[in-house]
Amino acid sequence: MTNWTDLQSCRFIEASARERAIGLVDEGSFTELAGPFDRVTSPHLKLLGDAVAFDDGIVTGVGQIGRTPVFVISQEGRFIGGSVGEIGGAKMVNTIKLAIDFHDELVAKFADLDEEEKPMVVISFETGGVRLHEANAGLLAHAEVMDQLQKARGKVPVIALIGSKVGAFGGMGFVAAATDVIIMSEFGRLGLTGPEVIEQEMGKEEFDASDRALVFRTTGGRHKYIMGDANFLVENSIAAFREQVSALTGLSIEAFEEMRRIGSSAKVKAQLRAVALAAQMQPGDATEVWSHAGNTDAWGLIDLPLSDFLARVERLSV
Amino acid sequence: MALHTLELDLAASAAKVTLPAPSHTGVTGSSDLEIMLTPAPLSGRVTVKIVTPVTGFDPLWARVMQKFLDETGLYDTAIEINDNNATPAVVLLRLQQALAAAL
Amino acid sequence: MTNDDKRNSWRKRAADTAARKEAAAPLFVKGKEVLAKDTVALLEAVIRPFDIVNIEGNNQKQADFLADCLNKVDRGKIHDLHMVQSAVPLPAHLDLFENGIAKKLDFAFGGPQAGRVAKFIENGKIELGAIHTYLELFGRYFLDLTPRVSLVCAYKADRKGNLYTGFNTEDTPAIVEATKFREGIVIAQVNEIVDELPRVDIPGDWVDAVIQSPKPFFIEPLFTRDPALVTDSQILLAMLCLKGIYAEYGVTSMNHGIGFLTSAIELILPTYGLELGLKGKCCTHMILNPHPTMIPAIEEGWVDTIHCFGGELGMEDYVASRPDIFFVGPDGSLRSNRAFAQTAGHYAIDMFIGGTLQIDKYGNSSTATAGRVAGFGGAPNMGCDAKGRRHPTDAWLKCGQELPSLERDIGNIPRGKRLVVQGVETFGEGRKPVFVEELDAWKLAKSANLPIPPVMIYGDDLTHIVTEDGIAYLNRCKDMEARMAAIRAVAGFTEIGLAAKPEETRALREAGIVKTPADLGVDPNRATRDLLAAKSMRDLVTWSGGLYNPPARFRNW
Structure with a gap:
């Protein structure tokens, strides 16, 4: 389905990386860079005898929302779990770099540029992090992406979208955390160590990865929104994510800086207070923290329709 | 261990349709495949390049592709497939969907 | 004394x-x-x-x-x-x-x-x-x-x-x-x-x-299928089933097997089924566990009654809130009963539809594989023609009247036949052919010293096979030779299918014994997940008005 209008009502969680990329920006504005027709496949997978993809599972390109140039990175979870290897990693790195270079060029050329005309980066995450088949190259790519995020900081806002099946885990959980804004749906998950790995390391008694309700209470969109790890929680449609991104265009870079969860001494102190709270509470379940945040019927929050949830929920403040 | 590449040179029983422009559809997911269709001057024939981790199914691929061509009459096209262990039913369905999207 | x-x-x-x-x-x-x-x-x-x-x-x-x-x-x-x-x-x-x-x-x-x-x-x-x-x-x-x-x-x-x-x-x-x-x-x-x-x-x-007991008894949510996992090819088979069998025979009463194909059928009733005009004409009476994937069709008013073999975790409140449909007790909760549901499944229903791992060239099918003695539970009772049945329905009668052997066996007396349908892709997981020369059940019988190979559904009970190649109407075949030809015609590129002769298949199509998707007017390009009335577990909860409470392992929110 690549008809833009149809894509808008498409479930975000059902959408492929390319559908998300096309649908997130204005109709007809998306130009794919290093796309499938360039046929740059992973050399590592080939040697290992594993299936390859013409786009290496990551769609990159540029489009616009209103007057804002939007550089898009979109990960495809159905291809090896959205894992990031050498090719896909390089595509991510260079897309952010392009956005920064473009910003610098624009600013140098046009002194009276308003905020809305400056570029932003949108990353639609669906990944478990490093592709183990090409772990060194993949790890290096992670580091390079982090490096680009630091270079973008204060210039080009980077927005993370998390609402796809795989979620954002592993090294890419770090990357997502290092962006300026995180937009999630309730079906999105954000974490560092994936549920299966936690179970394997700590035991089923500590964390039962097959208990998906537990997994989502601990890493899912609703929890991350309550905890303040996600800035916005939106409906599960491409349109809803696009509208939230659109609402952010034109904000000053200071406003984006304010939305970060990490990156200043005040924010680090707030994070430390959250850690202290956890140490003091020793919660057995995320819902205990939700209660602490002021939600009297914490368990009742789980099944509420999203609009009711947003109207009723109290978010944690530390 | 290395990926298996299978190349075929086929022709539909009756040439009926070719493409206006290159087209790419699908995702190399588990039990799924992605398909690239590119119009090419092949004197009515169709070339097929399949890249797959699975070996031992070359005759099956040839039959599936021939059936697709006979059913659609596709000609003058280069087909490239990245496969990840799709069943013949899925391959045919995806080919039909890819062609419909390309036309 | x-x-x-x-x-x-x-x-x-x-x-x-x-x-x-x-x-x-x-x-x-x-x-x-x-x-x-x-x-x-x-x-x-x-x-x-x-x-x-x-x-x-x-x-x-x-x-x-x-x-x-x-x-x-x-x-x-x-x-x-x-x-x-x-x-x-x-x-x-x-x-x-x-x-x-x-x-x-x-x-x-x-x-x-x-x-x-x-x-x-x-x-x-x-x-x-x-x-x-x-x-x-x-x-x-x-x-x-x-x-x-x-x-x-x-x-x-x-x-x-x-x-x-x-x-x-x-x-x-x-x-x-x-x-x-x-x-x-x-x-x-x-x-x-x-x-x-x-x-x-x-x-x-x-x-x-x-x-x-120290812990509540274990219970398996065996009949819960996550709509997110339904594939396009399952949807294609589901479309063929609805158009070529449900609509063709006007099947009102049935049991659905456990696989994803029947989940796909359930989920496209309110979309494709509605389009075919089947509402009120098909699926009105079902012998079925409380399948969560039936929720959209129930909510849309397709179903009159469902009697259950057992319960299904998470469906308690939904079932209790739909007492017009389900069999509930004076206390308001469901009463399931396997013996009665199986009795209805054996004698009363018009159709059984399910999947299998293997079908042999004669149409015998089995899920038995070498090294596993699994048995078939209730499938054989529903997947057979109950010879003791005496009440007629349109679907049963039509299926029986199409049987060319009827006159040879019982003269001019009208008699119906249960529709027994197997829906399969020609190749299963790992491209294993579903159509085989000989069932693995034979090997199993030998290794496990079983007196007979365990067959789930015997060929003479099987009336229809649905594959991506189309539908074989086995009940319309006059003899074993015709039946085997019809099976070959829908067996794709399996060794069995490769033995099909084009001219024979053409004759079968002309006789309406084999119908391809094109013959049936089913467009494969429409076989996408957009046809599903519910695409996720959360959708099922929404359809149920919040009454369905999926088990923890099926939740993704």
């Missing part, structure tokens, strides 16, 4: 039961309650070597605590038991044979333990009686396999022994009735002992002991 002596010589079972219960008497605390810690002692008191023993458990609820306790008895005291039970899905069921406590097995379904069952038969740890269908086994409970002791499970009991089996009544009535009315002993594990039950499903005087 006096009259009294004579009478007593006809009451040996009662005397034996009394003696066993006498031995257990000190273990009762209040009324019929025995404490969990005394369970092993209770079993040692009432069970004797060579007894026929039933442990309740099907593919859903399990008397798991009692199964574990039976493994802990002194095997010097209890050994060589003859287990008769619907299913042996728990490791504990097989441990009994490993531990030498049980010797002989009569069952219907092996489930996850199928590999061990095969191994134990081979190495002599299990002496196999037979593999049955559920109804067949229930029948033998009342014939030659009546349990001496039955270990059943229920949600709640009171101290008089009354049981509340509620939503998951399943096999309990059949087991308890057979056991108790032949002077046997019934022991129930329950999640809770209470003063007042919501309703009585099993009267207390049919139950000898109740035990509150």
Whole structure:
């Protein structure tokens, strides 16, 4: 389905990386860079005898929302779990770099540029992090992406979208955390160590990865929104994510800086207070923290329709 | 261990349709495949390049592709497939969907 | 000999039961309650070597605590038991044979333990009686396999022994009735002992002991299919089924098998089915567990009634809130009953539709694979033509009237036939061909010393095969040669399919015995997930108005 209008009502969680990329920006504005027709496949997978993809599972390109140039990175979870290897990693790195270079060029050329005309980066995450088949190259790519995020900081806002099946885990959980804004749906998950790995390391008694309700209470969109790890929680449609991104265009870079969860001494102190709270509470379940945040019927929050949830929920403040 | 590449040179029983422009559809997911269709001057024939981790199914691929061509009459096209262990039913369905999207 | 002596010589079972219960008497605390810690002692008191023993458990609820306790008895005291039970899905069921406590097995379904069952038969740890269908086994409970002791499970009991089996009544009535009315002993594990039950499903005087188990009994949400996992190719098969069979025959009553194909059918009823004008004409009466994927069709008013074999975790409130559709008790909760649902499934319904792993060139099908003795549970009872059926319906009659052999067999008398449909891709997982020269069941029969290869559905009962190549209307074939040709025509590129002759297939298509998707007017390009009325578990919850409460493992929010 690549008809833009149809894509808008498409479930975000059902959408492929390319559908998300096309649908997130204005109709007809998306130009794919290093796309499938360039046929740059992973050399590592080939040697290992594993299936390859013409786009290496990551769609990159540029489009616009209103007057804002939007550089898009979109990960495809159905291809090896959205894992990031050498090719896909390089595509991510260079897309952010392009956005920064473009910003610098624009600013140098046009002194009276308003905020809305400056570029932003949108990353639609669906990944478990490093592709183990090409772990060194993949790890290096992670580091390079982090490096680009630091270079973008204060210039080009980077927005993370998390609402796809795989979620954002592993090294890419770090990357997502290092962006300026995180937009999630309730079906999105954000974490560092994936549920299966936690179970394997700590035991089923500590964390039962097959208990998906537990997994989502601990890493899912609703929890991350309550905890303040996600800035916005939106409906599960491409349109809803696009509208939230659109609402952010034109904000000053200071406003984006304010939305970060990490990156200043005040924010680090707030994070430390959250850690202290956890140490003091020793919660057995995320819902205990939700209660602490002021939600009297914490368990009742789980099944509420999203609009009711947003109207009723109290978010944690530390 | 290395990926298996299978190349075929086929022709539909009756040439009926070719493409206006290159087209790419699908995702190399588990039990799924992605398909690239590119119009090419092949004197009515169709070339097929399949890249797959699975070996031992070359005759099956040839039959599936021939059936697709006979059913659609596709000609003058280069087909490239990245496969990840799709069943013949899925391959045919995806080919039909890819062609419909390309036309 | 006096009259009294004579009478007593006809009451040996009662005397034996009394003696066993006498031995257990000190273990009762209040009324019929025995404490969990005394369970092993209770079993040692009432069970004797060579007894026929039933442990309740099907593919859903399990008397798991009692199964574990039976493994802990002194095997010097209890050994060589003859287990008769619907299913042996728990490791504990097989441990009994490993531990030498049980010797002989009569069952219907092996489930996850199928590999061990095969191994134990081979190495002599299990002496196999037979593999049955559920109804067949229930029948033998009342014939030659009546349990001496039955270990059943229920949600709640009171101290008089009354049981509340509620939503998951399943096999309990059949087991308890057979056991108790032949002077046997019934022991129930329950999640809770209470003063007042919501309703009585099993009267207390049919139950000898109740035990509150340390943990609630295990229950498997076996019939829950996540719509997110339904694939386009399953949707294509579902479209073919609706257009080529449901619509063609106007099938009103049926059972849906457990696989994703039937989930796909259920999920496109409100979309594609509506478009075909089938609402009110198809799927009005179903024998089915409370499949969550039926929620959209139920909500859209497709269904009049559903009777259930068992419950399905998470569907409790939804079912209780739709009493016009489901069979609920005066207390408001579902009463399932496998024996009655299977009876309806065997005699009353017009169609069974499901999947299989293999179909041979004659149309016999089986899910048996080498090294696994799994059995088929209830599928064969529903997946066959019930010859005792006498009531006509349009679908049944049409299917029978299409049978060219009818006149040869019974002259000019009209007779119908059950629609038995198997929907499969020509190649399964790992490109394993579904159509085969010879079923793996033959190999299994050899390795596990089975007297006959375990066939799920026999070829003469199978009326339709649906594959991505189209539909073979086997009921329209005049003889075995025609039937085999029709099977070849839809067998794709399997070795069986490659033997199809183009001119033969063309003739079959002209005769309406084989129909391709194009013949049926089904467009493969429409076979996408956009056709699903619900695409996710969350959608099912929304369709249910928040009444469906999916088990934790199916939640993604």
